[in-house]
Amino acid sequence: MEEKEISQAVISRLPRYFRYLGDLKDEGIERISSQELSDIMQVTASQIRQDFNNFGGFGQQGYGYNVGYLYEEIGKILGLDKEHNLIIVGAGHLGQALVNYMNFERRGFIFRGVFDSNPAIHGMKIRELAVQPMENMEAFVKENDIDIAVLTIPKSSATAVAEQLVSYGIKAIWNFAHVDLNVPKEIQVENVHLSDSLMKLSYNLASHDTN
Amino acid sequence: MEEKEISQAVISRLPRYFRYLGDLKDEGIERISSQELSDIMQVTASQIRQDFNNFGGFGQQGYGYNVGYLYEEIGKILGLDKEHNLIIVGAGHLGQALVNYMNFERRGFIFRGVFDSNPAIHGMKIRELAVQPMENMEAFVKENDIDIAVLTIPKSSATAVAEQLVSYGIKAIWNFAHVDLNVPKEIQVENVHLSDSLMKLSYNLASHDTN
Numbered sequence: 001m002e003e004k005e006i007s008q009a010v011i012s013r014l015p016r017y018f019r020y021l022g023d024l025k026d027e028g029i030e031r032i033s034s035q036e037l038s039d040i041m042q043v044t045a046s047q048i049r050q051d052f053n054n055f056g057g058f059g060q061q062g063y064g065y066n067v068g069y070l071y072e073e074i075g076k077i078l079g080l081d082k083e084h085n086l087i088i089v090g091a092g093h094l095g096q097a098l099v100n101y102m103n104f105e106r107r108g109f110i111f112r113g114v115f116d117s118n119p120a121i122h123g124m125k126i127r128e129l130a131v132q133p134m135e136n137m138e139a140f141v142k143e144n145d146i147d148i149a150v151l152t153i154p155k156s157s158a159t160a161v162a163e164q165l166v167s168y169g170i171k172a173i174w175n176f177a178h179v180d181l182n183v184p185k186e187i188q189v190e191n192v193h194l195s196d197s198l199m200k201l202s203y204n205l206a207s208h209d210t211n
Numbered sequence: 212m213e214e215k216e217i218s219q220a221v222i223s224r225l226p227r228y229f230r231y232l233g234d235l236k237d238e239g240i241e242r243i244s245s246q247e248l249s250d251i252m253q254v255t256a257s258q259i260r261q262d263f264n265n266f267g268g269f270g271q272q273g274y275g276y277n278v279g280y281l282y283e284e285i286g287k288i289l290g291l292d293k294e295h296n297l298i299i300v301g302a303g304h305l306g307q308a309l310v311n312y313m314n315f316e317r318r319g320f321i322f323r324g325v326f327d328s329n330p331a332i333h334g335m336k337i338r339e340l341a342v343q344p345m346e347n348m349e350a351f352v353k354e355n356d357i358d359i360a361v362l363t364i365p366k367s368s369a370t371a372v373a374e375q376l377v378s379y380g381i382k383a384i385w386n387f388a389h390v391d392l393n394v395p396k397e398i399q400v401e402n403v404h405l406s407d408s409l410m411k412l413s414y415n416l417a418s419h420d421t422n
Contacts, residue, residue: 006418011411011414011415012407012411014410014411014414015404015406015407015408015410015411016391016404016407018410019389019404019406019407042391077414077417078410078411078413078414078417079410079413079414079416079417079418080410080413082417084413084416092308093304093307093308093311093312094305094308094312096304096308097303097304097305097307097308098405100303100304101304101305101405103389103406104406104409107406107409107410109409109413147416148412148413148416171416172412172413172415172416174408174409174412178230178314180227180253186419188412188415188416188419189412190408190409190411190412190415192403192405192408193226193227193230194309194312194403195226195230195314195315195318196223196226196227196230197226197385197401197403198315198318198320198385198401199225199226199229199289199290199291199318200222200223200225200226200289200401201359201383201385201399201400201401202289202290202291202295202320202359202383203222203225203288203289203290204222204383204399204401205290205295205358205359205382205383205399206288206289206290206293207217207290208397208399
């Protein structure tokens, strides 16, 4: 597939296509028209065609898309045909929840190590992974070909830890700390700011309140 | 403040403004120009002014915004001047992590009850909350003036549980289940699809890979 710069808005929609196509596949559906997909996903058929045209259109014909092929192609575009090695920094409740969530592994995101600055929990097992001290991180990242670091640590330490990780060769950060990281442009960062999401819900609740 | 329909893109940026203004306030900074705010937040000053103009502009004058006032006003717009009563449905690792995250309470989001379909964990305490059976949910929602439900349950049960919650009078759902809920338009839904976020990171990693 030829590379061109795709907008982040399109990228943001790809996982949702992938999810719906996976469901269709599980239901044994082999072909689907953009109109049918549009009805299920509640986006316009023209949006779907436009989005897919960014990737060559996926061979839409009169009778629609091949579900299995489309699912696989979008998976490849999302990089899901390769395994990723992850570490989690911060073994609190959220870090533990992520390590325990098996669906990530099914998609090829493998948690290799867990790190925490609190000596009281060093050696504690989360699934089969023993929590390690931060001092082990550099060697571990280099020896285990870690490409993604997940930050589930407080805001106060996130910026410094992110800088360390970058210096160890990490290429991508999945950031749950409630702060915007300041890392070089070539490092990919995806933020999950849970408080921001909850506040947005609160806004919509307040602004639609009917009393 | 007069109500008008504000775009979701603007709404999505409000919590970030709120976060930066909170930090500035904590640092003792009382005034800031849109240009200074623009430098810190890495958005254009014109974007900031446009966003704020949706809410009357917040009295920007030659010498800039009053940080404390702006923080408070954006907080009000986000509905943070009121308390919200929440329940969590699904007491797995993620549900437990959310209940244990104190920052939500500091913002007025109070977890009142935790529910799970697994009898083995009924009565288990998460902070001071005992996990309750699903059968208690209807009465609990009505008696405790619950307005927000947090769904941390598997995809397979999320749709049905969301419908139940709506019938009990819930007005907003913070959905972590990996499915798009099908609820009436007047119910506010905010999705946190963690897998989608990780896939987006994976895409950006794959498409910027330099080998």
